[in-house]
Amino acid sequence: xxxxxxxxxxxxxxxxxxxxxxxxxxxxxxxxxxxxxxxxxxxxxxxxxxxxxxxxxxxxxxxxxxxxxxxxxxxxxxxxxxxxxxxxxxxxxxxxxxxxxxxxxxxxxxxxxxxxxxxxxxxxxxxxxxxxxxxxxxxxxxxxxxxxxxxxxxxxxxxxxxxxxxxxxxxxxxxxxxxxxxxxxxxxxxxxxxxxxxxxxxxxxxxxxxxxxxxxxxxxxxxxxxxxxxxxxxxxxxxxxxxxxxxxxxxxxxxxxxxxxxxxxxxxxxxxxxxxxxxxxxxxxxxxxxxxxxxxxxxxxxxxxxxxxxxxxxxxxxxxxxxxxxxxxxxxxxxxxxxxxxxxxxxxxx
Numbered sequence: 281x282x283x284x285x286x287x288x289x290x291x292x293x294x295x296x297x298x299x300x301x302x303x304x305x306x307x308x309x310x311x312x313x314x315x316x317x318x319x320x321x322x323x324x325x326x327x328x329x330x331x332x333x334x335x336x337x338x339x340x341x342x343x344x345x346x347x348x349x350x351x352x353x354x355x356x357x358x359x360x361x362x363x364x365x366x367x368x369x370x371x372x373x374x375x376x377x378x379x380x381x382x383x384x385x386x387x388x389x390x391x392x393x394x395x396x397x398x399x400x401x402x403x404x405x406x407x408x409x410x411x412x413x414x415x416x417x418x419x420x421x422x423x424x425x426x427x428x429x430x431x432x433x434x435x436x437x438x439x440x441x442x443x444x445x446x447x448x449x450x451x452x453x454x455x456x457x458x459x460x461x462x463x464x465x466x467x468x469x470x471x472x473x474x475x476x477x478x479x480x481x482x483x484x485x486x487x488x489x490x491x492x493x494x495x496x497x498x499x500x501x502x503x504x505x506x507x508x509x510x511x512x513x514x515x516x517x518x519x520x521x522x523x524x525x526x527x528x529x530x531x532x533x534x535x536x537x538x539x540x541x542x543x544x545x546x547x548x549x550x551x552x553x554x555x556x557x558x559x560x561x562x563x564x565x566x567x568x569x570x571x572x573x574x575x576x577x578x579x580x581x582x583x584x585x586x587x588x589x590x591x592x593x594x595x596x597x598x599x600x601x602x603x604x605x606x607x608x609x610x611x612x613x614x615x616x617x618x619x620x621x622x623x624x625x626x627x628x629x630x
Contacts, residue, residue: 283458288423288448289314291459292356292382293322295430300465301352301380302328305342307335307361310394311450312384315356336361340368347377348488350476352434356382358450359400360391366409369443373413374490374501376508378437380430381415381445384453387616395616396450398537401593404447405567412502414509416444416516417566419536423457429564431462436516438471440508447566449589451538451618512568519570523547524559524577531628532581533560534574534598535588539619543587546624558628563594574601583607587624590614 286294293315296304304319316332323330333339339355346353357365362383372379385400387393404417416436420426426448433444477486492498522544524532535543540562547558561577563570578584584606586595592610599608611627613619 283460285456285458286423287314287454287456288426289356289384289453290318291423291427292430292446292453293318294461295427296354296380296434297322297326297328298462298464299352299431299434300467300470301354301434302326302467303346303351303353304328304355305331305333305339305346305353306355306357307333307339309358309361311386311396311453312356312358312382314453315382336364337368340365340372343379344368344372344375344377347372347379348375348477350473350478352378352380352438352470354380354382356384358384358386359388359397362400362403362408369415370409370411370413371490373415373443373505374411375488376441376505377443377488378434378441379443380433380437381443382430383445383447385447385449387614393616394450396538396589396618397614397616398449398539398589399591399593399614400447401566401588401590404445405569405597413505414512414567416440416442416512416568418444418446418518419564419566420446420448420452421537421540421562423452423455424459426452427459427461440512442508442512447537449537516565517568517570517573518564519573520562520564521573521577522560522562523551524561524580526557527580528557529559529581530556531558531583531585532577533558533585533587533624533628534563534594535560535586536563536566536594539587539589542619542621543624545621546628549621549625550628554629556628569597569601571597571601574598575603578602578606581606583609585609585611585628587619587627588612589618
């Protein structure tokens with residue numbers, strides 16, 4: 281298929297359609313509103329169901345119902361909206377249901393601003409809502425990668441029966457880039473879901489529930505979730521190492537999403553102009569975090585620079601990967617301020 285120039289949010293919507301999603305429930309919030317706008321136009325062409333809910337709370341509970349009857353379901357939102365969905369996502373995780381959740385992060389806390397940020401990292405990776413559950417979190421650094429990860433996220437959600445979050449920032453949602461879409465998924469080829477609540481005709485009823493009044497039952501479900509998350513940790517860590525293969529590095533930068541693209545440009549500049557060896561490590565899965573891969577690249581570096589559009593939310597995961605073996609510096613901006621390659625290069629020289 282030929283490449284098409286497309287805005288990130290619209291490309292995310294098209295990728296979901298091609299992955300076999302025909303059910304969207306959501307609420308408009310900048311900078312992701314173009315996803316529901318796009319799907320509102322496209323879904324009638326493919327037989328999809330689009331509902332603009334009265335709130336994010338309503339939307340996530342509609343996903344709960346849609347996933348419960350075995351459908352591939354999607355919602356997209358931005359930071360405050362994701363917070364409102366936390367209770368519903370916890371219910372969905374406890375029920376072992378597959379959904380895909382997209383967060384196009386805006387500045388915060390509070391209402392913050394509509395400009396891009398990465399200040400939802402801790403929310404996404406350290407629990408989101410209440411109880412012993414996790415989100416599988418994927419962070420694209422380009423519109424093409426957003427398309428690819430959205431397409432894959434539905435398969436991962438079905439494979440592990442779990443919520444999967446694709447987390448980008450406002451730049452991912454609003455920038456236009458050429459993308460190549462995967463083929464349209466044959467709906468008849470999607471995984472069968474014998475556990476779904478589709479009406480007990482000729483079989484025992486399926487019960488989908490997150491309420492356990494007996495402590496033994498609640499305990500057992502929590503450990504069942506833990507076993508699933510342990511398997512995800514073993515199999516789903518993803519990362520990229522850039523310019524890390526030419527011996528000892530002066531600095532290894534660690535960044536994710538579009539910030540990693542900016543860091544790559546800065547690394548190239550300092551390599552070219554200052555003759556310093558600079559590498560970039562990019563976690564693609566934010567949970568599970570690729571600790572081992574980062575530790576391997578960190579062994580090549582004299583020191584590490586973590587770069588984020590936040591006040592330093594990923595730093596503690598980098599510290600856990602390195603375990604005190606290397607000095608770690610941090611450079612960040614937040615509130616919608618996006619460091620330029622020259623800003624990052626200046627920090628490297630410092």
